[in-house]
């Protein structure tokens with residue numbers, strides 16, 4: 001983590017807070033798999049954004065005073081026992097130097113010490129329900145302060161939602177952040193290519209899942225989210241993660257999987273034939289989704305809204321389905337009455353960043369350079385849908401890329417992964 005990046009973020013946070021405010025951030029809790037066995041630790045995204053540190057049991061206070069930015073960390077050096085069981089981690093003086101904190105104090109008993117930094121402030125910016133102890137402490141202070149106690153009367157009176165600021169900051173990515181998403185994308189692409197090469201009828205969905213995970217892990221990355229590997233009709237279950245079915249000849253397989261690099265997610269979906277060759281029906285549906293995706297991406301640029309992008313994909317998908325006689329009314333009627341939702345029931349994309357479905361509002365938000373989004377239309381024809389000819393049933397296709405909005409338009413961060421039918425068939429044949 002480069003220091004200038006962290007300092008820019010701290011400065012930006014302070015600039016967004018009213019004068020005489022303080023932000024209090026808590027690290028994410030440990031998460032247990034069963035009894036005392038922990039899941040791999042994942043830092044809270046806001047905390048990671050403001051501190052760069054991926055450890056539990058931390059508290060961070062940020063405020064500005066006389067034009068100077070203060071970032072106070074509460075953290076304990078590891079004990080001898082921890083050194084034996086878990087190993088060494090950086091000590092507080094290394095952390096102070098590498099991450100640019102103004103001071104470090106002990107985490108043990110930090111609530112009392114906290115008061116030194118927040119008394120006389122007017123507003124606390126915080127995310128409640130992340131750290132129950134801290135929530136309780138603050139609630140107590142506030143109720144005491146209303147009781148005319150002289151010391152407690154110095155406690156801030158207002159509580160505000162920290163995410164109202166952090167989501168705004170996190171929405172526009174710096175070059176440093178974009179580079180991390182690019183790194184994650186590069187490894188994700190390798191994973192998808194590997195799955196295309198290894199796919200064949202008779203193997204199980206989890207085998208392709210494992211191929212992808214192997215590539216990610218081999219590159220020192222992990223999955224940004226649970227991989228979706230859905231063969232045949234399983235592709236019609238939008239968040240299918242069982243991945244335990246057999247992959248059948250002449251079926252498609254939809255893979256939505258991507259790696260995370262230093263907290264930053266990529267998010268890619270490709271759909272390809274299990275045996276490497278698209279059937280006629282699959283080809284027809286595939287080309288509609290691809291056209292919708294490419295036209296939507298072409299349209300992405302500063303000043304555009306999500307609604308506009310979604311409208312383009314809907315139009316192309318609906319006219320495609322009419323052409324194939326899967327839908328049979330007038331295009332405007334289908335769009336107005338949302339009849340297409342039997343086949344395309346989700347939005348065209350989402351923000352991407354530290355969270356795979358990243359923070360940020362959607363309604364009327366204009367795209368700006370530095371924002372990163374996914375564009376991922378799909379068509380899903382469930383095998384139980386008796387309103388369409390049998391030959392179409394059980395086809396589920398989604399194509400998803402990660403797109404950076406630039407000054408003049410956009411850059412597809414995942415463009416190196418094949419998506420035209422003939423290109424996919426070529427990779428599958430290797």
Ligand SMILES: [Mn+2]
Pocket residue numbers: 267350374376400
């Ligand atoms: Mn996505």
